[in-house]
Amino acid sequence: MRFALFAEVFAALTHPKRLEMIHYLGERQHTAGELTELTGLSKANVSQHLNVLKARGLVHCDKCGTFCHYRLTSPAVLETCEIVRKLILDQMDITTACRQQLAEVVPLRKTPS
Numbered sequence: 001m002r003f004a005l006f007a008e009v010f011a012a013l014t015h016p017k018r019l020e021m022i023h024y025l026g027e028r029q030h031t032a033g034e035l036t037e038l039t040g041l042s043k044a045n046v047s048q049h050l051n052v053l054k055a056r057g058l059v060h061c062d063k064c065g066t067f068c069h070y071r072l073t074s075p076a077v078l079e080t081c082e083i084v085r086k087l088i089l090d091q092m093d094i095t096t097a098c099r100q101q102l103a104e105v106v107p108l109r110k111t112p113s
């Protein structure tokens with residue numbers, strides 16, 4: 001059960017536009033209209049992505065009159081994204097180091113027969 005819950009949260013984080021929305025919501029709360037402008041998505045797409053994030057407990061909606069202001073439910077949402085970003089950078093460093101080592105290897109020369 002625990003791993004299924006983990007998978008559901010990570011599944012919500014798999015879409016690049018949802019990650020972009022999390023980035024903006026990490027700066028401050030936004031309305032759906034603001035997120036539409038920031039992401040370049042249609043209102044319908046923003047709404048669908050926000051529903052996924054809300055269903056997984058990553059985003060909360062505060063109603064204020066006719067507007068809904070969206071915010072992250074916890075700073076841990078951004079911390080999780082930062083951990084993954086560091087993991088990616090570490091992998092890139094390892095790949096770059098391996099490529100550098102490979103480039104430094106002197107190729108074998110074929111000897112004439």
